[in-house]
Amino acid sequence: MTTLLRGRLLSFKRAPQSLDDTDSYTYESDGGLLIENGVIAAIGPYAEVKAKAPADVAEVDHRPHLILPGFIDMHLHFPQMQVIASYAANLLEWLNTYTFPEECRFVESAHAERIATHFYDELIRHGTTTAVAYCSVHKTSADAFFAEAMRRNMRMVGGKVMMDRNAPQGLLDTPEMGYDETRQVISDWHGKGRNHVAITPRFAITSTPEQMEATAALAREFPDLHIQTHLSENHDEIKFTGELYPDAIDYTDIYARYGLLGPKSLFGHAIHLSEREADAMSEAGAIAVHCPTSNLFLGSGLFPLKALARREKPVRIGVATDIGGGSSYSMLRTMDEAYKIQQLLGERLNPLESYYYITLGNAEALSLADKIGTLDPGTDADLTILNAAATPAMALKMEVVKTLPEELFLLQTMGDDRAIVETYVAGKPAKSVLN
């Protein structure tokens, strides 16, 4: 099956160094993008791509909209769709009061399956085609998560959470159960469809040293898998963690001691790192995942994105919604808040960088840039179609917008799911077919 999309194409080649770094991206003002069997077969000026396409190719005209690689969300919690918008003073209160009780419900398959349907609908509605998710502690939740990803043919990363202390009984496994069930999830789902399984110890507070040993064993046995956990989000969390692991130098060192610090390790938040911790992250090639709406919503702190990226030993960075600590499913809203956080820190995050982060940047952070995050031929045809005049107020502002970076900045500042005209998953329209 062959489809030809026409529109304005934008795809990054590397991180932009400045607003006028036009070498960092490809832009076609009248572009053609050819899709064959779910993969991008060719891109370029419309007339050239059309000339190469079969005579009977199905054409979709998306002019004047932008065609970008599908957005990637590096960290969110599938069982927290009904936790979003919970009123709490801080992280630990929010976890104990709302989040842990809600996650207990995912022991029921029927509940997990119902929420999984809503989860993928919401990602697609917001132009997100790949996400890295925490399921709950229950294997049922991981089964529902991966089964629905397969039904939709989406490239997803996810893991059964491992946690064996400091939470309600209904949310605890044991070191053996966490190990055995994670192995089962790997054999049931990893590499099936477009699924990737991640080893997922929730954070050091909810894992005993014995469970951390079990995650270390999994990391040794499955060195290619992603590992995801939380790090240095909130001052009370950091203090409690230090009390639980008194022998570790600092929070990052706890994970390092169990072999969990490497280039496939994704650390949610990582806001309050010391210089030593940032050096250790950099040397290991580990990823700090910035969750701006969550960090503001829970009052956790201001992530020093620019400072970490320009260190002599730079820290690799991803960006994410962190639903349900985060307050929006939209990667546009997420980058608007990321921008404001850098403003408060006296730094500039330019709009080209924002779109780099939510596409190629996150793909590189996942070591998946050969498959997603660009419009390069040979990669998955996961796409987002954007309309910068989606609302009356946006259309009015568009009247005075003159450049591509200005248009992108408008989309980031005012856009949300209404600006997503269509989302393509493996070459097929997925948003317009939602109920």
Ligand code: GUN
């Ligand atoms: N730390 C441990 N678990 C969580 C969670 O579910 N959300 C956030 N924001 N931080 C966490």
Ligand code: ZN
């Ligand atoms: Zn999280």
